[in-house]
Amino acid sequence: MITYTSIFRMRFIAGLQYRAAAWAGIATQFAFGFMHLMIFQAFYRSSGTAPPMEWPQLVAYEWLQQAFLALIMLWWQDGDLLSGITDGNAAYELCRPYDLYTFWCMRLAAVRLSSAALKFSPVLIVSLFLPRAYRMTLPPNFAAFGLFLIAMTLSLTLVIALSMLVYILTFVTLSSMGSRLLVGVSADFMMGAIIPIPLMPVWAQRIVYCFPFRYVQDLPFRLYSGHISGADALAQIGVQIAWVAALILFGRWAFGRVMRRVVIQGG
Amino acid sequence: MIYFKYLRMVIRTMLQYRLNLLLTTIGQFANVFFSFAGIYLLFERFGRLDDWTFGEVALCYGIVIAAWSLTECFARGFDVFQGSIRQGTFDRVLLRPRNTVLQILGSNFEFPRLIKLVWAFAVLGIAVNNLNQVWSVLQVVTVCLMIASGFLIFSGVFILGATVCFWTVEGLEVVNIFTDGGKELAAYPLTIYSKSIRRFFTFIIPFGCFNYLPLMYVIGRVDDALYALTPLLGFVFLLPCLLLWRVGVRHYVSTGN
Numbered sequence: 001m002i003t004y005t006s007i008f009r010m011r012f013i014a015g016l017q018y019r020a021a022a023w024a025g026i027a028t029q030f031a032f033g034f035m036h037l038m039i040f041q042a043f044y045r046s047s048g049t050a051p052p053m054e055w056p057q058l059v060a061y062e063w064l065q066q067a068f069l070a071l072i073m074l075w076w077q078d079g080d081l082l083s084g085i086t087d088g089n090a091a092y093e094l095c096r097p098y099d100l101y102t103f104w105c106m107r108l109a110a111v112r113l114s115s116a117a118l119k120f121s122p123v124l125i126v127s128l129f130l131p132r133a134y135r136m137t138l139p140p141n142f143a144a145f146g147l148f149l150i151a152m153t154l155s156l157t158l159v160i161a162l163s164m165l166v167y168i169l170t171f172v173t174l175s176s177m178g179s180r181l182l183v184g185v186s187a188d189f190m191m192g193a194i195i196p197i198p199l200m201p202v203w204a205q206r207i208v209y210c211f212p213f214r215y216v217q218d219l220p221f222r223l224y225s226g227h228i229s230g231a232d233a234l235a236q237i238g239v240q241i242a243w244v245a246a247l248i249l250f251g252r253w254a255f256g257r258v259m260r261r262v263v264i265q266g267g
Numbered sequence: 268m269i270y271f272k273y274l275r276m277v278i279r280t281m282l283q284y285r286l287n288l289l290l291t292t293i294g295q296f297a298n299v300f301f302s303f304a305g306i307y308l309l310f311e312r313f314g315r316l317d318d319w320t321f322g323e324v325a326l327c328y329g330i331v332i333a334a335w336s337l338t339e340c341f342a343r344g345f346d347v348f349q350g351s352i353r354q355g356t357f358d359r360v361l362l363r364p365r366n367t368v369l370q371i372l373g374s375n376f377e378f379p380r381l382i383k384l385v386w387a388f389a390v391l392g393i394a395v396n397n398l399n400q401v402w403s404v405l406q407v408v409t410v411c412l413m414i415a416s417g418f419l420i421f422s423g424v425f426i427l428g429a430t431v432c433f434w435t436v437e438g439l440e441v442v443n444i445f446t447d448g449g450k451e452l453a454a455y456p457l458t459i460y461s462k463s464i465r466r467f468f469t470f471i472i473p474f475g476c477f478n479y480l481p482l483m484y485v486i487g488r489v490d491d492a493l494y495a496l497t498p499l500l501g502f503v504f505l506l507p508c509l510l511l512w513r514v515g516v517r518h519y520v521s522t523g524n
Contacts, residue, residue, distance in 0.1 A: 021440065024439060024440040024441055025440055027440075027441055027444070028440050028441060028443050028444055028448075031444040031448055032444075032448060032451075035448060035451060035452055035460075038459065038460050038461065038464070039455060039459065042316055042317055042455075042459035042460075043309055043312075043313045043316055044313075045317070046313060046314070046315050046316055046317050047312075047313045047314070048314070051312070051313070173286065173290075177287055177290065177291050177294075179290060180294075181290070181291060181294025181295070181297070181298070182290065182293055182294045182297055184294075185294065185297045185298045185301055186297055186301065188301065189301040189304065189305070194301055194302060194304075194305040195305045195308060195309055199308070199309065199312050200308050200312070201308060201311045201312060204308055
């Protein structure tokens with residue numbers, strides 16, 4: 001256990017070194033956040049009927065997405081690990097006398113958390129003081145906030161379990177570019193990062209609900225604004241837990257199989 | 268021409284990694300496919316966007332993505348330029364008795380990104396089908412001019428982003444706001460944004476030249492042929508960009524390696 005927590009701490013501290021890059025990232029995040037909100041605003045003001053998501057809920061959704069980008073985006077993956085698989089450095093990893101699946105999970109979690117730690121509070125704090133139309137709102141009650149925290153933690157686990165599948169796939173195809181891009185962009189759509197899922201028509205929602213991706217972003221962010229609440233919220237967190245468990249079990253099994261016949265590239 | 272030699276060289280290298288090429292192409296396609304799916308679904312939900320219909324926005328999107336994919340393929344060298352200053356490879360470029368712009372352009376082509384061009388034309392087909400209007404010759408010419416103009420303006424922005432590296436050494440992530448962000452912003456008619464944003468992207472970085480100004484002519488909202496010529500103003504934008512690039516090159520101090 002100490003091994004796993006120390007790889008976590010090591011990577012976390014290393015990640016915190018890139019502070020200048022984080023500031024630049026924050027500016028970019030605000031630019032994109034404002035742009036998306038303006039597009040949605042234009043759609044909202046042309047709508048005859050009341051949209052299925054209230055405007056403040058949508059604003060909170062957008063700023064949460066910008067704030068936690070580093071935590072949830074599947075197109076971002078650890079380049080060191082991936083190139084290690086293709087250039088043979090993974091051999092060192094394989095020599096280590098501990099459970100590699102857990103080890104890599106810890107490493108991924110640390111990188112994502114450190115990068116998010118630098119960005120999320122400035123984005124959220126500033127967004128609380130923006131002009132009224134674009135202002136971030138607080139959750140309606142403590143229950144909503146609590147559920148949001150639980151779902152967000154589970155969401156990080158889910159992201160890492162999904163990411164591990166990309167690494168497993170890289171062991172097979174030996175090139176991460178394509179599979180990463182494909183997984184990344186389709187996940188973006190399915191998790192509601194391109195447009196929030198409640199704004200999709202019902203037939204599209206039905207499709208998206210069959211995949212695990214929406215439990216990464218859609219669920220926690222809607223819990224925050226109270227768009228999902230009560231018994232429904234608990235039931236959906238249950239489904240989220242089931243997905244996490246299933247994906248970890250599957251990932252471990254597939255990882256074991258790939259490891260048994262792994263071929264180290266180059267030297 | 269040396270430019271075509273560069274072109275052939277890059278194509279040959281790429282064909283060495285066929286599986287990767289295929290997967291990357293599919294990935295690039297998925298990227299634009301889903302971004303347009305987002306627009307389609309929003310229209311299905313809301314019906315219209317201010318006074319723009321789905322067909323009109325699709326036309327705008329198709330033109331912008333066509334221009335963007337050309338830029339990403341042919342001006343990619345400037346987009347990844349930041350690395351060459353830090354690693355000192357720009358010194359090599361300076362040693363050769365050829366134009367620097369030509370060499371940077373030739374250093375990188377990303378053909379998988381041209382799949383977006385294919386998709387852009389598919390979207391233009393959807394738009395034309397949806398708009399149901401009689402097209403005049405000048406309107407068709409304007410659409411072509413808009414794509415060309417967008418290509419040059421995006422390239423100009425790429426060059427500006429690379430020029431900044433002469434002073435900062437590191438690439439600035441903020442540049443992304445104007446490249447990637449610019450593409451997303453211009454995919455919708457600029458009139459939907461606030462006045463200050465519309466002004467900035469019409470008079471400073473002239474996205475308006477291949478966006479709402481000529482678009483109004485193409486869909487027959489204005490009859491003044493002057494609007495059809497606004498894309499030509501976009502061509503002019505490249506001049507100050509190239510000029511700044513020259514200033515940057517003169518200012519360049521090697522980081523050594």
